[in-house]
Amino acid sequence: MPKFRGDSDDWLDQEGTKSKRRGGSAGKNKPVGRAIDLPVEKANAVVAEIFPNQCRVRMDGSALALLCSYRRAGVVGKSSTEVRERTPVAVGDRVFVQSTGSHTGIIEGICLRKNSLSRPAPGREEGSLYHTLAANIDLLVIVVSVCEPNFSSGLVDRFLVAAESEKIPVVIGLTKIDLKVGEETPWKIYEELGYSVLLLSSKDRTGVTQMMQAIQGKTVVFCGQSGVGKTSLLRVLLDDPTLGKIGAVNPTTGKGRHTTTGAVLVGDAHDSRWIDTPGVREFGLTRIPANELSRYFLEMQNLSCSKITCCHQDEPGCxxxxxxxxxxxxRILDSLLEIEKSRSVQKFPLK
Ligand SMILES: Nc1nc2c(ncn2[C@@H]2O[C@H](COP(=O)(O)OP(=O)(O)OP(=O)(O)O)[C@@H](O)[C@H]2O)c(=O)[nH]1
Ligand SMILES: [Mg+2]
Ligand SMILES: [Zn+2]
Known part of the structure; x- marks a missing residue:
């Protein structure tokens, strides 16, 4: 299988290597549009992994995997305010593939997505180029650990906003509960908001049955910080101790080492499809207008602020x-406003 240059597909997190890689591969990672004109019933495969200028697909109804190139790749985004995508397809995309050999094929068409999980690609056009981690998701499992690494509420909130905005149902998977839990229980707030929080351990299999019930029959994406145990959990769920790679967290910082390097559809068992993703340090939001952000915070949906159009900035009576x-x-609002300002598309009334 072809590999991305460097050791990680997750170049969005590789701030130090990003510009070098771009400069060294002129045009290779250029933004590419998608030919999204295929009716869903015409699809015969699902995208399982992305490589530069190619992807691996899994053919429907068989375990056959084909390495595919694209028939119709081309730049779609034309205006400076248009948000464009980094690759023509994402893991989870439904596609029509024409085979060209026993292990190769061409993507002839891509179906319209029902949803996707994306984040902005950094660089000169901040906010106008985005990277789709996965598409056509029935359930997003936001994986967090009780410790090593520490629970990051900011990251959970960003994933929740992304999921709410795309109408993707969410479960929070709290891993490593076999490790000592301190006084703080930052995940409780999410339970109080009505989100389902599953207590899990890949070491002693706590919560595995509940998780299996939650994901049955669905396309499920596992996302979260590096080192929280996404791949470990998938190994236990799929009962495959050889699946992917697992990396110990840094004992000094408690942070993960970005062991999984690209989104990959790892399983197709129990009538479900499971997608592992690379750990992220941060999750930037894209395609969410700042003035709509409060819609995606459940507790803000029915506030009786004095001003009916309150944006929950510094308005009196908020x-x-x-x-x-x-x-x-x-924090999220300020980052969205910053992006809108740089792209001159700000609709937010107050700044
Ligand atoms: N004690 C304990 N350790 C766990 C558990 N799950 C994972 N680990 C450990 O945590 C470390 C990271 O696990 P991974 O599965 O590689 O984490 P990941 O989220 O896939 O990390 P990235 O691929 O870097 O995003 C490994 O040393 C695992 O053995 C758990 O439930 N309990
Ligand atoms: Mg992993
Ligand atoms: Zn308000």
Whole structure:
């Protein structure tokens, strides 16, 4: 299988190597549009892994994997405000493939997605080029660990906003509960908001039955920080101790080592499809207008602020300021406003 240059597909997290890689492969990672004109019933395969200018697909109804190139790759984004995608397809995309050999084929068409999980690609056009981690998701499992690495509420909130905006159902998978839990239980707030939090351990198999029930019959994406145990969990769920690679967290920092390097459809068992993703340090949001952000914070949906069009910034009579996740809302809001400002598409009334 072809490999991306460097040791990680997750170049969005490789701030130090990013520009070098771009410069060294002129045009290779250029933004590419998608030929999205195929009716869903015409698809005969699902995208399982992405490589430069190629992808691996799994043919429907068989275990056959084909390495495919694209018939119709081309740049779609034309205006400076249009948001464009980094690769023509994402893992989970439904496609029509014409085989060209026993292990090769060509992607002839791509179906319209029902949803996707994307984040902005960094660089000169911040906010106008994005990277889709996975598409056509029935359930997003936001994997967090009780420790090693520490629970990151900011990251969970960003994943939740992305999922809510795409109407993707969510489960929070709290791993490593076999390790000592301290006084703090930052995941409780999410339970109180109504999100399902499953307590898990890949070491002693705690919660495996509940997780299997939650994902039955679905296309499920596992996402989260590096080192939280996404691949370990998938190994246990799929009962495959050889699946992917597992990497110990750094004992000094408690952080993961970005062991999984690209999104990959790892299993097709129990009538379900499971997608492992590379760990992220941060999750930038794209395609969410700043003035719509509060829609995706469940506790902000029915606030009785004085101003009916309150954006929950600094308006008098705003009821959002006392909410536990308000600081998180403001951080995300500020980052979205920054992107809109740089792209001159700001609709937010206050700044
Ligand atoms: N104690 C304990 N350790 C775990 C558990 N799950 C994973 N680990 C350990 O955590 C480390 C990271 O596990 P991975 O499965 O590689 O984590 P990941 O989220 O896939 O990491 P990336 O691929 O870098 O994003 C490994 O040393 C695992 O053995 C768990 O439930 N309990
Ligand atoms: Mg992994
Ligand atoms: Zn308000």
């Amino acid at each position: 009821k959002a300021h006392g909410l536990i996740r308000y600081p998180s809302y403001r």
